[in-house]
Amino acid sequence: PTHSLTRRGALIVVEGLDRAGKSSQCELLQSFLREHGRAVKYIRFPDRSTPIGKLIDSYLRGSANQDDHSIHLLFSANRWEIAKSIEVDIASGITVIVDRYSYSGAVYSAAKANPTLSLEWAWQPEIGLPRPDICLFLSISAEETAKRGGFGAERYENEAMQTRVRDLFRSLFDRQEDVEVIDAGRSLEEVSRDMQAAVTACFDRLDAIGPLRAME
Ligand code: Z5A
Ligand code: MG
Numbered sequence: 001p002t003h004s005l006t007r008r009g010a011l012i013v014v015e016g017l018d019r020a021g022k023s024s025q026c027e028l029l030q031s032f033l034r035e036h037g038r039a040v041k042y043i044r045f046p047d048r049s050t051p052i053g054k055l056i057d058s059y060l061r062g063s064a065n066q067d068d069h070s071i072h073l074l075f076s077a078n079r080w081e082i083a084k085s086i087e088v089d090i091a092s093g094i095t096v097i098v099d100r101y102s103y104s105g106a107v108y109s110a111a112k113a114n115p116t117l118s119l120e121w122a123w124q125p126e127i128g129l130p131r132p133d134i135c136l137f138l139s140i141s142a143e144e145t146a147k148r149g150g151f152g153a154e155r156y157e158n159e160a161m162q163t164r165v166r167d168l169f170r171s172l173f174d175r176q177e178d179v180e181v182i183d184a185g186r187s188l189e190e191v192s193r194d195m196q197a198a199v200t201a202c203f204d205r206l207d208a209i210g211p212l213r214a215m216e
Contacts, residue, residue: 006092008091008212009090009093011096014097014138015101017140019149021138022099025136026044026097029097033097040094041089041095046060056071061153062154077125101132102129103172106172108165130213134199136199137182139182182195
């Protein structure tokens with residue numbers, strides 16, 4: 001294989017339902033990759049620190065109301081405002097781990113069952129964003145989730161919403177490539193071992209994948 005001067009980093013997305021363990025696993029994956037000598041950054045969406053992120057934060061906490069389409073586009077804009085820096089990092093050899101991404105974006109909005117907000121509509125603003133080299137979907141049953149404590153106080157943390165989200169993730173991932181489904185209803189160590197294996201295999205494919213692709 002041909003190696004350029006700087007090997008690009010990988011774009012790794014971690015998705016899943018509430019309390020599937022995404023953030024815990026992103027931390028573990030970051031440590032694993034660092035220990036193996038890789039430069040790595042861990043980011044999460046929504047990024048509540050930007051002006052757009054602050055609007056999203058107040059919406060999720062329930063203190064501000066927004067039209068469904070409008071808040072959807074703000075979630076997407078929150079990714080677009082970070083997209084360039086992801087591209088720059090990847091090109092300079094940094095692997096970027098992303099906690100929730102376009103998939104959550106499309107699915108949570110479509111789960112509202114607003115007649116003019118289909119999954120197809122919701123996907124459109126994601127087209128052109130950096131495309132993950134691998135998406136790890138942490139799959140977990142409602143029963144296992146319930147063992148991890150009750151719902152929090154945020155807007156989408158209720159049974160009906162989570163059930164629709166689960167079904168929509170399934171129908172979205174039927175159409176996506178590069179998705180690895182991980183059984184997240186096991187111990188932290190078991191889940192992280194599977195994630196490490198999937199990510200290691202992804203690094204082996206990186207030369208074949210070539211440059212960072214765009215979301216279609
Ligand atoms: N949203 C959207 O609508 N549109 C968008 O474009 C995006 C997001 C990007 C906030 O997201 C909301 O935004 C979310 C989707 C929507 N709505 N909901 N609901 P967030 O990412 O900020 O949500 P979060 O609250 O930080 O994450 P989370 O999904 O609820 O949790 P998690 O990161 O998957 O899990 P965790 O924090 O790692 O673990 C949860 C608990 O389980 C914790 O007590 C752990 O210690 C425990 N845990 C974790 N793993 C295990 C295992 N293996 N065994 C036992 N216990 C475990
Ligand atoms: Mg989280």
